[in-house]
Amino acid sequence: MIYDVCVIGGGAAGIASAKNSYEEGLKIRLIERNNELGGILNQCIHSGFGIHHYIAELTGPEYADRIQNELFDEIEVSLKTSVIKLEKQNNLFCLTLSSEKEGIYTIKSRAVIISTGSYERTRSQIELPGKRLKGIFTAGSAQRYMNQLGYMVGKKVVILGSGDIGLIMARRMTLEGAKVQAVIELMKHSNGLTRNIVSCLEDFDIPLYLSHTITDVIGDTCLKAVEVSKVDEHLKPLEEGKFRIECDTLLLSVGLIPEISLLDDFNLDKDKKTKSVLVNQTYQTSVDGLFVCGNSLQIHDLVDFVSKEAEIAGRSARNYVLNNEKHPRDEQDVLFDEHLSYVVPQQIDFSILKDDFEVSFRVKEKYEEINVFVYQEDKQIKNKRIKFALPSEMEKITIEQGSLSSKASIKIMVEVIK
């Protein structure tokens, strides 16, 4: 049996894309390595999910439950199953799967959606020097230990990085009786959602040190303290004014990186900023039938946007399978100016442009008010005014299909008002 669409990864993106790739008669399989669907939502016990998608404020597990219930019974769900290898041979994808129940075996599929989420940036990737001490965790792994296994990881905590995961953990650990001494942030503005700064730090009087970083970890086998330094405008630590904070736990909340190692063998070009592969407006990669969505495509701040993106990827996979004839692509890059750090999708395929599509992007700096313009060959085809644009909050702009008058590249430009 050949599947029509196989979705690898059963988190928010996988569930939405599996659901939307389904149509009566199509064989869809959703593959998940854990013993339940939901991915990272299962350990995000806090609320704030679904405000856009369901107009409700849900906790992670509740959001996971709702989206799972929308899956059609006809979709085959494989839990506790990992994909070991992904290849393409003769127009079909070959997936090597492994599970305790079935051992190692291969299946074939016409299309594949990669929704394998992301992994946390590690200590080595930020070149934090010092010894290998017990007590240093990434914020997400500490979250799993606490929320899913029910164990405390420490009593006196310092958090590096003011990203959402770090902020949420600051609150979580405080509520469970730990003393969170400080949150240290390299940049001059915080990285997380504004609401989290308030409800996780201000509520508990946890100090936030902006423009600071950790330059050493102290201890013999267990962490005893961290050394904190101020940084200059080039983000290099200064020698003067170093200080120590006593702690037995250091949580690293220094960013997420898309998990796309399954695509290593395809040798695809990567976007240096998103750290993932390039896609067009249907979220298809340069490999026919191979789609990527969710955190494995770009790191999202809101799961609501993940669901939206995955819906489109799912529908695109379905269309790809239904329209059997292959037509040559007609792709142009999406260009952008120096105010943005990246855009997704990176390309528009004019040969399959039938719907309106969204371009997600992030600004490089904090702006109080900007005007975002979309040009095609000197003609302005769209503009959107955005207030309070932050690098930590993904923005989107919809491009109406009818507004494109030619097959030339579009360019996104920003006018800073304040």
Add this chain to the structure above:
Amino acid sequence: MYDYLIIGSGIVGSAIARELSFFEGAICLVEKSSDITNGQTIANSGIIHSGHDPKVGSLKARLCVKGNDLYENLALKLDFPLLKTGALVVAFTEEELSNLDELFVRARKNGVKEIARLTKEETLKLEPNLNETLLGSLSLPSTKTTVPWEASRAMLENAIANGLTLKLNHEVKEINIKENYYEVCFKNQPPILTKGIINACGLFSDEIMGMLEDDLIQIYPRRGEYYTLSHGVKGFVSKVIYPVPSSLGKGVLMTPQPDGHLLVGPNAEDVSNKEDNQTTIKGLNEIKKQALRLSNKLPFKENIKNFAGLRAKIKGDDFYINRSTKNKNVYHLVGIDSPGLTAAPAIGKYVIDLIKEDQALRKKLNVVETRTRLVPFFLDTKDNQKKRWLEHPSYGELVCRCERISKQDIINEVTGLIPATSIKAIKKRTRATAGLCQGGYCESRILEIIASCTNKELSEVNYYEEDTPILIKEMKVEK
């Protein structure tokens, strides 16, 4: 009462244990740490050097070349990874170029059979990623790389098969010299009585020596830091690349590892204490600077791990391997730094020869000389995978995604011949948590596996040594 007690489970202690296990007599090896090879053996480049560098006529030179010769056969017998990379010593200045000629002569005198001088063009053809400013190189085809703790483990497992008793968590506190034997006392463990002692204690061999002798040798720890570039950069260089050596040592190298990672380092910095094995911003920057001199294309962005190792340096810079002048049946090995890994198999035989000069050693009748390693499940052949999964379905569950380690692979290590019961021990054995995500996904799952196999609470499983539990306690349930 043992005939011999070997102190230290590093590559040297392991090699000696294996050789000694072929002879009659009760031998025991004690290791202070919670796992084997946690000292110098776990933090070095893994190079089996050709022998171009040590001083002519030194013990280092002799044992290095002899050891190098023994490795290929040993790796086959004991089934540990050995990558036959070959090496290039690369010169960038006229002075360095003439140093190459000196090295050539030195290598020849040391007994290195295969050496060749290569021109700039020949060098760049072999390694196009090196900087084009190079002037020439020395080719050393007999250089190889291995995974030191795997080689060590393999030797120990072979020794255990021949009757060696291995005791972990045994830190020597004092040694009482009795009439015809020694009483070796440990921290928190009952004492062991033995007729002979072999001190292969690495960084702390000077302290063990101090417990037994009057003439002392001091160890000066010299730290070396490393970058580990992920196996995504495999093929960047295929040979071990040395700069021309200086007075401080061999310099910052590029070393392709058997698992595909590329080690860049080490630097050399004298430190004041033996626990100072941390990485530093200064040290890492120094390595980058030196390494870029070899190749400015080095993809440091692919770094997945930094670590530091300490070398046990002594005055005179040659191996000290001698019997005690005062005590019967006591042998000290002090200052076994580079090329210690290379020399280890030869050191094993050298110590046997020393012992034979003092007393008769009878070869055992039925000796096992080989040992096989269980290949990680996902790297095995399709047929073997089918068989193994049918017998142990847990092989089918992937735990470490980055390094492809299955649940049963981990269970095998926790319950094996030399049990691995801490996260670090599992990492060493299986490479789980040593890949791209550094345990982000699998660490908690490994914890659960260790806890269930050893009947412990999750909060009792250690990260590293005793008293380093990862989790501090289960969240409170109030009455």
Add this chain to the structure above:
Amino acid sequence: MTKTMTCVRCPIGCQLMIHDNEITGNRCKRGYEYARQELSCPKRLVTTTIKTTSKVNPRLPVKTDDMIEKKYVFDVILEARKLTVSPPVNIGDILIENLFKTGVNLVSTKKIDE
């Protein structure tokens, strides 16, 4: 005197300005209500986990089914610590009713079958 505060009712995080009891800066009604509430009687939603007897799901995520007075936040955590539940549990199952007589319940946010 103008007091500023960041609304936390949704991820936008409008910057609210309170001047002479007048609230501005909110993009929606909830922001206005939030400011009112914070000034008179600040409330929070509390999420935590409780112990279960299950081996597969050792912890059950829970929440207060409405915002509760800020002063009770740590008390809710302490009350939750007294509980141990056994599967099956459904989303919305009330685990503690009427916390501190506020009318707010502690409910399950996950369905666990085993």
